[in-house]
Each structure stands twice: as structure tokens, then as C-alpha cells.
Amino acid sequence: MPPIFKDPRLQLVAAILIAVIAGLGADQMNSYYRDVVIDIGIAIILAVSLNLINGHTGQFSLGHAGFMSVGAYISAMTTLALQKSMGIDILPWLFLPALIAGGLVAALAGLLVGVPSLRLRGDYLAIVTLGFGEIIRVIFQNVEAAGGASGLSGVPKLSGLAWTFGLAAVTVYVVGCLVKSTYGRGFIAVHDDEVAASSMGLNPTRYKVTAFVIGAFFAGIAGGLYSHHKTFISPQGFDFMKSFEVVVMVILGGMGRTGGVIVAAVVLTLLSEQLRSAAELRMILYALLIIVLMIARPQGLFNFERKRKPRTPVNS
Amino acid sequence: MNEISQQLVNGLALGAVYALIAIGYTMVYGVLRFINFAHGDVFMLGSFTGYYLAPQIAKWFPIPGWGGWVMVMAATMIVCAIIGIVIELLAYRPLRDRPKLTVLITAIGVSLLIEYTCQHKAFFGASQKAFPQLLPTGNFTIGGLSFNSTQFVVLSVTLVLLVALTFIVKKTRIGMAMRAVSHNSAAASLMGISNSFIISFTFGLGSALAGAGGVLYGMTYTGIDPLMGVNVGLKAFVAAVLGGIGNLPGAALGGLVLGVVETFAGGMSGVSTYRDGIAFAILIIILIFKPTGLLGSKQIEKV
Numbered sequence: 203m204p205p206i207f208k209d210p211r212l213q214l215v216a217a218i219l220i221a222v223i224a225g226l227g228a229d230q231m232n233s234y235y236r237d238v239v240i241d242i243g244i245a246i247i248l249a250v251s252l253n254l255i256n257g258h259t260g261q262f263s264l265g266h267a268g269f270m271s272v273g274a275y276i277s278a279m280t281t282l283a284l285q286k287s288m289g290i291d292i293l294p295w296l297f298l299p300a301l302i303a304g305g306l307v308a309a310l311a312g313l314l315v316g317v318p319s320l321r322l323r324g325d326y327l328a329i330v331t332l333g334f335g336e337i338i339r340v341i342f343q344n345v346e347a348a349g350g351a352s353g354l355s356g357v358p359k360l361s362g363l364a365w366t367f368g369l370a371a372v373t374v375y376v377v378g379c380l381v382k383s384t385y386g387r388g389f390i391a392v393h394d395d396e397v398a399a400s401s402m403g404l405n406p407t408r409y410k411v412t413a414f415v416i417g418a419f420f421a422g423i424a425g426g427l428y429s430h431h432k433t434f435i436s437p438q439g440f441d442f443m444k445s446f447e448v449v450v451m452v453i454l455g456g457m458g459r460t461g462g463v464i465v466a467a468v469v470l471t472l473l474s475e476q477l478r479s480a481a482e483l484r485m486i487l488y489a490l491l492i493i494v495l496m497i498a499r500p501q502g503l504f505n506f507e508r509k510r511k512p513r514t515p516v517n518s
Numbered sequence: 519m520n521e522i523s524q525q526l527v528n529g530l531a532l533g534a535v536y537a538l539i540a541i542g543y544t545m546v547y548g549v550l551r552f553i554n555f556a557h558g559d560v561f562m563l564g565s566f567t568g569y570y571l572a573p574q575i576a577k578w579f580p581i582p583g584w585g586g587w588v589m590v591m592a593a594t595m596i597v598c599a600i601i602g603i604v605i606e607l608l609a610y611r612p613l614r615d616r617p618k619l620t621v622l623i624t625a626i627g628v629s630l631l632i633e634y635t636c637q638h639k640a641f642f643g644a645s646q647k648a649f650p651q652l653l654p655t656g657n658f659t660i661g662g663l664s665f666n667s668t669q670f671v672v673l674s675v676t677l678v679l680l681v682a683l684t685f686i687v688k689k690t691r692i693g694m695a696m697r698a699v700s701h702n703s704a705a706a707s708l709m710g711i712s713n714s715f716i717i718s719f720t721f722g723l724g725s726a727l728a729g730a731g732g733v734l735y736g737m738t739y740t741g742i743d744p745l746m747g748v749n750v751g752l753k754a755f756v757a758a759v760l761g762g763i764g765n766l767p768g769a770a771l772g773g774l775v776l777g778v779v780e781t782f783a784g785g786m787s788g789v790s791t792y793r794d795g796i797a798f799a800i801l802i803i804i805l806i807f808k809p810t811g812l813l814g815s816k817q818i819e820k821v
Contacts, residue, residue, distance in 0.1 A: 262619055264626075318806050325553045325622050329755065330805060333798030340795035442748075446630065453623060482644075485634040492627035496620050497612050 210379055217371035225364025236363065240431050242471045243366035244424050247373045249451040249467040250460060251420035254377050256449065257458035258386075259413040260393030262328045265315065266421050266448045268335030269308045271440035273422025274429035275348050277304030278357045281430065285358060297360045301369075301426040308422025309415045311338070316414030335445055342437045353436025354429070361431040369427065373420045378460055380416070389413055393458070443485070447474075450488050453495065456502025465504045524664070525781055531669040531738060533777020534676035538731035539754035540761070540769035541683065542602075542724030548700035548764045549720045550610070552618050555625035558751015559632040560602055560725045564732025565649065565742040566642055567594045572650045587652040591675075594733050595726040602725025603718050611714070629751075636744035646743040649736035672734045679730060680770055686723070687766065696720060700764070749794065753780075756801045762814020771812060776800065 231239075248266060255263045280300040288296075315334050322330060343351045380386040391399040392409045400406050429435045451470050455463030477484040495503060539561050546554045571593050572581055579586035609628050613621045637644045656667050687693040698706040699716045707713050735750070736742050757776045761768025776797060784793045804811065 260619075262622065318802060322805055322809070325618065326759075326805060326809075328622060329553065329752075329759075330802055332752070333756075333801050337795045337798050340792055344791050446626070449623075449626075482634055482638050485630060486638070489627045489629075489631035489634060493609060493624055493631065496616075496624040496627065497609075500616065500620050 210375060214371055214375040217375075218368045221367035221371060222364045224367065225362050237431070238471070238475055240361060240363060240366045240427075241475070242468050243363070243370045244361075244427050244431065245448075245451065245467040245471045246370045246464050247366075247420055247424040247427070248448045249455065249463045250370075250373050250377050251417045251424070252448050253452050253455070253458065253460060253463045254381070254389070255413045255417040256452050257456075257463070258377075258381050258393060259389045259410060260457075261410055261413060262325070263315075263331040263414070263417070264328050264442070264445050264449065265331035265333075265335035265338075266417075267440040267442070267444035268331075268338040269311055269418040269421035270425035270428065270444070271338055271342060271435075271437070272308040272311050272418075273301075273304035273425030274435050274440070275304075275342060275354065275425075276307045276422070277301050277426030278354055278429040278435060279348065280304070281358055281360070282354075282356070294360060297365065297430070301423055304426040305419045305422035308425065309419035312414040312416075312418025312421075313411065315418075316411035332442060332445070335440075335442065339437045339440060342440075349436075351437065353434060353439075355434045357429050357433045357435070359430060359433050361427045366427055366431075369423055373423070374460060374464070376416070377420075381460075390458070447488070450492060453492065454503050456505025459502060459505050462502055462504035466502075469504075525785055526778060527665060527669055529778030529781030530774055531672045531777070532781055533757075533774035534672050535731045535735045535738070535750070535773075536754045536757045536777050537770040537773025538676055538679065538727045538734070539751060540757040540773045541680075541766060542728045543755050543758040544761075544763055544766060544769040545696075545720050545724045547758070549696065549703070549717050550621075552621045553625065553755065554610075554721075554724075555622070555751075556605055556609075556628040556632060557724065557728060558747035558749075558754065559629050559636075560598055560605070560747070561728040561732045561735070561751060561754075562636070562742075562744060562747030563601055563632070564594050564598045564729030565736045565746065566636070566647075566732075566744075567597045567729065568652075568733040568736055569647060569649055569742060571597075572652060582651045582654050584653065590652055591730060591733055594729045598729025598732070599722035599726040602721040602728075606718060606721040633744055633748065642744050644744060646741045649740045649742050652733075652737055668737050672738055675730065675734060679727060683723070683727070683766070692716070692719060753797045756797045759801060760804055760811055762811025765811065765813050768811055768813035775812075 248270065252263065252266045255261050255266075277300040280303050281297065284296050284300070311334075315331055318330060342348050348354060381389060388399065388404045388409045389412075391402070391404055392406045396406045399409075425440075447470070451466045452463055454470065455461075455466035474484055477487070539557065542557050542560070543554065546552070546557070568590050572586070572590050575581065575586050575589045575593065579589050581587070581590070605628060609624055610621060613624060636642045653668065653671060657664050658667065659665070685693075687696060695706065695711045695716050696719070698709065698711055699713055703713055706716075735746075753776060754773065757772035758769045759772070760776060761770070761772030763769075779800070780793060780796055783789045783796050789796075
């Protein structure tokens with residue numbers, strides 16, 4: 203490939219252009235297939251953003267559905283309020299600000315989780331994020347303005363192919379470039395060895411919190427796209443199982459491998475669409491997949507990088 | 519006043535079940551240093567074991583009745599101990615030397631596998647089932663307080679099991695070996711203790727207690743379903759952290775405290791709808807301000 207095509211900014215522009223063109227042609231598409239493709243786009247955003255927290259930074263979060271629900275509710279409530287006050291015509295132009303508002307509030311939630319994470323590691327953090335996701339769910343269940351337990355319906359259907367894949371491209375670009383940057387190498391350093399990283403002058407806490415905030419922001423964007431795609435959201439839709447699905451994508455793709463995670467997001471979304479009629483079977487399959495994968499191939503199914511050989515000690 | 523004491527008794531009965539499960543979390547954490555996510559599901563399997571065994575045992579021992587009840591409890595505890603040992607053998611043992619995160623993810627996988635397999639119609643089915651009555655029930659009053667006899671049984675059984683557990687851990691050879699492995703597994707194995715055996719034994723002991731908790735829960739709340747282990751398990755874990763993870767009396771204390779707090783919150787208007795979030799709020803607060811828990815001792819991490 204000529205070097206100019208390797209410039210990530212050009213790749214981003216190209217990806218967004220393709221998404222927009224595809225979006226223009228999407229009207230001719232079978233609406234069922236279009237919905238599935240949009241589902242895939244949302245799954246990619248979720249998986250890539252969780253990959254920044256779980257994969258690159260090595261902080262195991264089980265609360266991604268919580269961040270997603272914050273974005274979904276905030277943006278849906280914003281567009282519903284705008285629709286009431288301004289009429290329907292201007293709405294598509296206000297969709298982006300609504301999404302960003304959802305993302306920012308989700309990022310704030312990410313900050314709230316990230317701060318306790320500075321004292322916790324591994325399995326404790328996993329439980330706290332799980333608990334945090336549950337708390338968010340309980341709160342939305344009790345807030346009347348968010349529709350309470352019965353959920354929020356009548357959200358305008360604004361998430362098209364162009365929006366979804368344009369934003370997915372932005373997510374992949376931001377996460378990919380961030381991790382490759384000088385600053386972003388710190389995430390990987392924190393993942394590899396926290397003590398060593400801090401003795402090299404990096405501040406692990408800051409990296410962890412940054413990862414949570416950025417990951418939560420994009421999860422919020424994905425949530426906004428989700429609510430404007432399904433047009434109906436309820437607190438039950440953002441439970442632990444939703445978080446777990448995203449975690450499975452990240453593990454399957456290989457933690458910290460953006461390409462593998464995207465493949466896993468596509469494959470698993472298609473798979474769950476195929477297994478829609480046997481939903482219970484799907485979760486049994488996911489669980490078995492995880493157990494077997496952890497025992498036999500912990501580096502991920504779609505990770506083809508060869509394992510580094512352990513260095514052999516000289517005198518042994 | 520009377521209502522407050524009544525709620526206290528209700529809370530203690532709920533907390534006793536939490537305590538029994540929390541001990542399993544704490545013991546496994548002690549020897550393996552990881553959270554056995556599937557422990558809540560062993561508790562659920564305990565309830566269902568009791569549910570399916572009771573009609574069989576009723577052929578020999580009258581149920582409801584004390585003899586039949588003791589048999590159901592004992593059989594459930596044995597079955598759950600075996601389940602716990604098998605889970606460790608199949609899922610966790612192959613990962614003994616892997617990073618902790620790998621084991622944690624596997625534990626989540628095991629937990630979901632149990633839940634969704636049990637929900638399938640070929641097994642228990644997703645619907646709620648009515649737990650059979652194992653003991654004659656009645657109400658009696660002590661000093662103006664009215665007790666439900668089941669609550670009384672739950673509290674006494676928990677007390678007996680806790681005393682027995684303390685005896686095993688503190689006074690027997692195998693208990694000493696458990697403490698040694700928990701303290702320093704490498705040194706323990708140099709002293710001739712088989713780590714694998716002790717880990718299996720710990721899983722068996724913890725799972726037996728969870729099974730007992732499952733039967734007691736079924737007797738108190740009568741409705742059981744394949745997902746009941748999720749919430750109760752998570753709350754029992756919170757109880758274990760609250761008391762200081764790795765600390766047995768702490769787990770019991772944490773369970774009782776959590777049960778009482780939750781029951782009181784459930785009775786208050788305005789707070790009651792947030793009841794399921796309270797345990798997690800407690801967890802986050804305790805992890806921020808006193809991560810070692812109420813009774814835990816501070817450990818310095820060495821590099």
C-alpha cells in the first residue's frame with residue numbers, strides 16, 4: 203500500500219465517506235437487513251470502546267451497559283424534549299448534539315466509576331463496575347421523567363446507516379490513534395505492569411480514569427444510536443447480560459486487538475440474530491464459548507498474532 | 519418499637535442466609551485469591567436439590583417433620599459439596615497458574631452456564647416453583663415479639679453451622695492445613711500439604727454451606743427460580759467484602775449487617791424502591807473508605 207493510504211486521518215475520511223454513500227443507498231435496502239447492519243455498527247462502537255478499558259488498559263469493567271444506558275436515556279430525552287418544543291423538521295440536525303450530550307453525561311458517569319477504580323484492582327473493580335451498572339438501572343427505574351420501569355417509547359428513529367458507521371469509524375479512529383500515540387502507550391504500560399509503569403513516572407490512576415471516561419463517552423454515543431434505532435428503551439434492556447455480551451466480543455476478539463474485536467462484534471451480532479428464535483440456547487453457547495476459550499485459547503479467537511516465546515533462562 | 523424489633527428479626531433471618539453464602543466466597547478467596555462468581559448458583563442449585571429431594575425423602579421420613587427436614591438438609595449439603603468440587607475440578611483447576619483475570623472470566627462463564635442451562639425447559643424451566651414445606655410452622659411470642667418458627671430455625675441452624683465451621687477451621691488438622699494454604703500456599707506445599715486437596719475441600723465445605731443456605735432460603739421465602747442465585751450471590755459477596763474478605767467471622771457479621779440494613783430500607787417509604795441498589799452502594803462506599811472491611815486486617819502489597 204502506498205504510504206498515503208496508511209495515514210489514519212485519510213482512512214477515517216474514507217470510512218465516513220463510504221458510510222454516508224452507503225447511507226444514501228440504504229433506502230433501497232431490505233429494512234430487516236438494514237436494521238441488522240445498524241445493530242452491527244452499534245456493536246462495533248460498544249466493543250471497541252470497551253476494548254480501551256478492558257483490553258488496552260487491562261481494567262476489567264462489567265458495567266458497559268450502564269454507560270450505554272446513560273447515553274441512551276439522555277440523548278433520547280433530549281430529542282424528545284426538542285421535538286416537543288421545536289417541531290420535527292430540524293430534528294436530524296440536532297441529532298448529533300443530542301448524541302454528544304448523551305456521550306458527555308456517560309463520560310461523567312465514567313469519571314465517577316473511574317475514581318474509585320484508583321484503589322481497586324482486578325476482580326474488585328469488576329464487581330464495583332457491575333454494581334455501578336445495577337445502580338444506574340435502579341435509578342432509571344425510579345425516575346419518572348425517564349419513563350420509570352415501563353421505559354421510554356416514541357423516540358424518533360434517526361439512527362441511519364450513515365450516522366452509525368460514521369460514528370463507528372470515528373470511534374475506531376480515536377481509540378486506535380490514542381493507543382498508538384506516545385501518551386497512549388501509557389495505557390498499555392499500565393496494563394502490562396502497574397508498578398513498573400508508575401516507577402517510570404507514569405501515573406496509573408490518571409490513565410485508568412482517562413480510559414474509563416473515553417470508553418464511557420463512546421458507550422454513551424452507542425447508547426444514543428441504540429435508543430434512536432430501536433425507538434423504545436427500558437431499564438431491563440441494559441442489564442448485566444448486555445454488558446456481558448460486549449465483554450464476550452472483546453474476549454473473543456482478543457483483548458487489546460482492535461481488528462479482532464471488530465470481527466468479533468460483527469460475528470456475534472450476526473450469530474445472535476440467527477439464534478433469535480432460541481435465545482436461551484444463545485446464552486448457554488456464549489457461556490460455554492467463554493469457558494472453553496479461557497482454557498484453550500485465552501488470547502482470543504480472532505487474534506492471529508503468534509505468541510511470544512518465553513525467554514529461556516541461561517542457567518536452568 | 520415492636521415493629522422495629524420485628525423488622526430486626528426479619529433482617530437477621532435474611533442476613534443469616536447471606537452469611538452462609540458469604541462464608542463460601544471468603545473461604546475460596548482465602549485459598550485461591552479469586553471471586554468464585556458461580557457460588558451464588560451453587561446456592562440456587564441447593565434450593566432446587568431440596569425441592570427435588572424432598573418428595574423422595576418423604577417416602578421414608580414424614581415431611582413436614584423434623585426427621586425428614588434433617589435428611590433433606592444433609593443430602594442437599596452433600597450434593598452441593600460434590601457440585602462445588604466438580605466445578606473447581608473442571609473449570610478452575612486447568613487455570614491454576616493463569617492470570618487472575620482469566621479465572622474471573624471463566625467463573626462468570628460458569629455462572630452463566632449454570633443459570634441458563636437450568637432455565638432451559640429440559641432442566642428446571644424458567645418459571646418460579648413453590649418450595650415444599652419441610653417443617654411444621656407456627657408463630658410464638660417471646661417478650662412481646664412474635665417469631666415465625668421458620669425464622670427461628672434459620673437463625674439457629676446458621677449458628678450451629680457457623681460453630682461447626684469454626685471448629686473445623688480452628689481445631690482440626692485439615693483446618694490447620696486450610697489456614698496454612700491461605701497464608702502461604704507455596705510454603706504449605708513444602709510442608710507436605712497437598713494444595714489441590716485442600717482447595718477441593720474448601721470448595722466442598724463452602725458449597726455445602728451454600729446448599730444449606732439454599733434450603734433455608736426456600737423454607738423462608740417459598741418461591742425459587744433458576745436466577746435467584748444472581749442477586750443473593752452478589753449481595754452475599756458484598757457481605758463478604760463488608761466484613762473483610764478472607765475473614766470468616768467478618769463474613770458472618772457482614773451478612774447479618776447487610777440483611778438488617780436491607781430489610782429496614784425495604785420497609786421505609788421512599789427508599790424501598792431503591793432496595794436492590796443499596797447493597798452495591800454499601801460495597802462502593804466500603805471499598806473507597808475501608809477496603810479491608812469491618813474486620814479485615816491491612817495487607818501490604820509487595821512487588
